[in-house]
Amino acid sequence: xVAAKDLRLELRSRVALMQVLPFALVVxxxxxxxxxGNPKVLTPATPGLYxxxxxxxxxxxxxxxxALETADGAFDALRMSGLExxxxxxxxxxxxxxxxxxxNIVLFVGVVVLxxxxxxxxxxxxxxxxxxxxxxxxxxxxxxxxxxxxxxxARETLLPLLLLPVAAPLLIGATRAFEAAFxxxxxxxxxxxxxxxxxxxxxxxxxxxxxIFIAVGLIAFGxxxxxx
Amino acid sequence: VSNNVKITSTxxxxxxxxxxxxxxxxxxxxxxxxxxxPPDINQGESVRFFYLHVPAAAGxxxxxxxxxxxxxxxxWKRTRSATWDRLAGASAxxxxxxxxxMLVTGMxxxxxxxxxxxxxxxxxxxxxxxxxxxxxxxxxxxxxGTAEQRARRSAVVGIIAFLDVPIVHKSVDWWQTLHQxxxxxxxxxxxxxxxxxxxxxxxxxxxxxxxxxxxHRNRIGMMDQALDEHGLELALQERxxxxxxx
Numbered sequence: 043x044v045a046a047k048d049l050r051l052e053l054r055s056r057v058a059l060m061q062v063l064p065f066a067l068v069v070x071x072x073x074x075x076x077x078x079g080n081p082k083v084l085t086p087a088t089p090g091l092y093x094x095x096x097x098x099x100x101x102x103x104x105x106x107x108x109a110l111e112t113a114d115g116a117f118d119a120l121r122m123s124g125l126e127x128x129x130x131x132x133x134x135x136x137x138x139x140x141x142x143x144x145x146n147i148v149l150f151v152g153v154v155v156l157x158x159x160x161x162x163x164x165x166x167x168x169x170x171x172x173x174x175x176x177x178x179x180x181x182x183x184x185x186x187x188x189x190x191x192x193x194x195x196a197r198e199t200l201l202p203l204l205l206l207p208v209a210a211p212l213l214i215g216a217t218r219a220f221e222a223a224f225x226x227x228x229x230x231x232x233x234x235x236x237x238x239x240x241x242x243x244x245x246x247x248x249x250x251x252x253x254i255f256i257a258v259g260l261i262a263f264g265x266x267x268x269x270x
Numbered sequence: 271v272s273n274n275v276k277i278t279s280t281x282x283x284x285x286x287x288x289x290x291x292x293x294x295x296x297x298x299x300x301x302x303x304x305x306x307x308p309p310d311i312n313q314g315e316s317v318r319f320f321y322l323h324v325p326a327a328a329g330x331x332x333x334x335x336x337x338x339x340x341x342x343x344x345x346w347k348r349t350r351s352a353t354w355d356r357l358a359g360a361s362a363x364x365x366x367x368x369x370x371x372m373l374v375t376g377m378x379x380x381x382x383x384x385x386x387x388x389x390x391x392x393x394x395x396x397x398x399x400x401x402x403x404x405x406x407x408x409x410x411x412x413x414x415g416t417a418e419q420r421a422r423r424s425a426v427v428g429i430i431a432f433l434d435v436p437i438v439h440k441s442v443d444w445w446q447t448l449h450q451x452x453x454x455x456x457x458x459x460x461x462x463x464x465x466x467x468x469x470x471x472x473x474x475x476x477x478x479x480x481x482x483x484x485x486h487r488n489r490i491g492m493m494d495q496a497l498d499e500h501g502l503e504l505a506l507q508e509r510x511x512x513x514x515x516x
Contacts, residue, residue, distance in 0.1 A: 204427065262426045266422055
C-alpha cells in the first residue's frame with residue numbers, strides 16, 4: 043500500500059527533480075567560483091562541499107514535495123484514505139530517499155568531473171554505505187520537518203532554520219566518512235592521509251542518527267498531523 | 271473591567287521573596303567568585319569565569335529538560351493542557367539566555383587560556399547547535415495557526431532539539447578534544463574547598479534565577495492566553511459601555 047503510494051509520489055515529483063538536480067549542479071559550480079577554481083582547495087574540500095550541496099538541494103526537494111501536497115489539499119485526501127500516520131511517514135520518507143539517492147549519483151559524477159575527486163581503491167563500499175545511511179537520515183528528518191512547516195506562511199524561511207541544525211551531525215559524519223573514502227581529509231596527527239578504516243566509525247554514527255530520526259519521525263508524525 | 275481576568279501583575283509575594291533571594295545569590299556569587307576565592311594555580315584569575323560559566327551550563331540543562339518534559343506531557347493525550355505548552359515555551363526562552371551566557375563566558379575564557387575565542391571542538395560545536403536549534407524552536411512557536419497546532423508543532427521540535435543536550439554533556443567523554451571534562455564530581459573532587467563552595471553558590475543562584483524568571487514568564491504566558499480568550503469579549507464590553515454612555 044505504502045509502496046504504491048510512494049511510486050505515485052515519485053511520478054508526481056519528477057517535476058521537482060528537474061529543478062533540484064540542476065540546482066545541485068549550480069551549487070557545485072558556485073563553490074568552484076567562490077574558491078577561485080583552485081584545485082588545491084577544492085579537491086581536499088570535496089566531501090564537505092558535496093554534502094553541503096546535498097543539504098541545500100534537500101531543502102528544495104522537501105519544500106517542493108510538501109508544496110505539491112498542500113496545494114490542492116492532497117495531503118488531507120491522503121490522510122482520509124485511512125492510512126496510519128506512521129505509514130504516511132514511511133511513504134513520504136521513502137519517496138524523499140529515492141530522490142536523494144538520485145541526487146547523490148548526479149552529485150558524485152559532478153565532483154569527480156569538476157573537483158577532480160578520486161576514490162581510493164576499496165573506498166566504494168564505504169562511500170555507498172555512508173551515502174545511503176545519510177540519505178536515509180536526511181529523508182526521515184526532512185519529511186518530519188517538511189510536514190511540520192508545510193502550509194505555514196513562513197515555510198521558506200522556517201524549513202532551513204529547523205532542518206539544517208538538526209542535520210548537522212549527519213553532515214559531520216558523512217563528510218568524515220567521505221574523506222576516508224576519497225583519502226583527502228587532513229588528520230593533524232598523521233599528516234594529510236586519513237586511513238580508509240577511519241571512515242567506518244563515522245558510518246556507525248550515521249547509522250545511529252538515521253535510526254534516531256526515523257524513530258522520532260514514526261512517533262511524532264501522528265500527533266503532529268492530528269489536525270494540522 | 272472583566273471579572274474573568276484577575277492577573278494584573280506578574281509578581282506575587284512568593285516570587286518577590288524568590289527575587290530577593292536570587293539577587294542575594296548573585297551578590298554572593300560575585301563576592302565569592304571575584305573576591306573571596308583564590309586564583310587558580312594554573313589558570314590564574316581567568317578561572318573566575320567558571321563561577322558563571324558552569325552555573326549557566328547547569329541552568330541550560332535544567333531549562334531545556336523542563337522544556338522537553340513539558341513537551342512530552344503536552345503530546346501525551348492524558349496530560350495534555352495549555353499549561354505544559356506555556357511552561358515549555360517559557361523554559362526554552364530562559365534556557366536560551368543561559369546558553370548564550372555560557373557561550374559568551376566560555377569564549378572569553380577561551381581567548382585568555384587557549385588564545386582563541388572559538389575552536390571546532392565537539393562540545394563547543396554541539397552547544398552552538400543547541401543554541402540555534404532552540405532559536406528555531408522559538409521561531410516555530412511564533413508560527414500562525416491555532417494555539418493547539420502551535421503547541422503540537424513546537425512540542426515536537428522542542429523534544430528533537432533536546433536530544434542534543436545529552437550529546438553536549440557527553441561530548442567531552444566521547445570525543446576527547448580541547449574542552450576539559452567534568453571537574454565537579456560528587457566524590458574526590460580535586461578542587462580547593464573555597465573554590466568548590468563558590469561553585470555551589472553559583473549553581474544555587476542559577477537555579478534560583480531560573481525559578482524566578484520562570485514564575486514571571488509563566489504569568490506573562492497566562493496573561494497572553496487570557497488575552498487570547500477574553501480579549502475580544504473585553505473589547506466588546508468596552509464598546510457597549512461606550513454606547514450606553516453615549
